[in-house]
Amino acid sequence: xxxxxxxxxxxxxxxxxxxxxxxxxxxxxxxxxxxxxxxxxxxxxxxxxxxxxxxxxxxxxxxxxxxxxxxxxxxxxxxxxxxxxxxxxxxxxxxxxxxxxxxxxxxxxxxxxxxxxxxxxxxxxxxxxxxxxxxxxxxxxxxxxxxxxxxxxxxxxxxxxxxxxxxxxxxxxxxxxxxxxxxxxxxxxxxxxxxxxxxxxxxxxxxxxxxxxxxxxx
Numbered sequence: 001x002x003x004x005x006x007x008x009x010x011x012x013x014x015x016x017x018x019x020x021x022x023x024x025x026x027x028x029x030x031x032x033x034x035x036x037x038x039x040x041x042x043x044x045x046x047x048x049x050x051x052x053x054x055x056x057x058x059x060x061x062x063x064x065x066x067x068x069x070x071x072x073x074x075x076x077x078x079x080x081x082x083x084x085x086x087x088x089x090x091x092x093x094x095x096x097x098x099x100x101x102x103x104x105x106x107x108x109x110x111x112x113x114x115x116x117x118x119x120x121x122x123x124x125x126x127x128x129x130x131x132x133x134x135x136x137x138x139x140x141x142x143x144x145x146x147x148x149x150x151x152x153x154x155x156x157x158x159x160x161x162x163x164x165x166x167x168x169x170x171x172x173x174x175x176x177x178x179x180x181x182x183x184x185x186x187x188x189x190x191x192x193x194x195x196x197x198x199x200x201x202x203x204x205x206x207x208x209x210x211x212x213x214x215x216x217x218x
Contacts, residue, residue: 014095023093027086034082038074042067 012022046067050060111119
């Protein structure tokens with residue numbers, strides 16, 4: 001029932017955009033015209049009866065009661081005809097399903113379930129990015145407020161840039177390479193699996209080059 005009413009309201013909104021009015025309003029107008037005509041006719045009839053027969057107050061009260069009952073009877077008898085009027089209104093004041101307004105022409109594009117899920121995922125990603133951007137903006141505003149409390153002059157910034165640009169780091173790549181090579185030779189001699197003879201034990205290792213390094217300068 002709720003979904004049917006929602007669909008009806010959507011159709012009425014579309015009719016309103018296209019015609020400037022919708023079927024429910026037209027039917028309500030016609031219904032009011034019929035009801036007013038019934039009431040006015042019965043009222044004139046009762047006035048004529050009262051004047052023609054010169055009714056006293058008691059009879060006029062009875063006539064008023066009968067007038068109300070007669071109105072109810074006419075309203076009840078008019079319901080089937082009003083229903084027919086409603087059907088005619090809904091038939092002729094309706095927007096065909098194949099008609100689209102200029103702003104709704106994008107509805108002609110139909111999406112599959114996979115495409116719809118993909119669009120939803122993209123929407124969620126955009127919402128997440130917007131959320132992160134909002135948080136980042138708040139953080140930047142906070143940092144800006146802090147910087148405004150502790151202002152830094154342009155001269156200080158230039159000095160810091162000059163210091164960074166003039167910093168020189170010694171090239172330790174060549175020294176590290178030589179250290180690794182010497183360590184390889186030393187470890188090969190120290191952990192060699194060959195049988196260690198007395199000569200090898202007490203004599204110096206051939207081709208072993210050792211060099212002292214100050215690790216603090218690396």
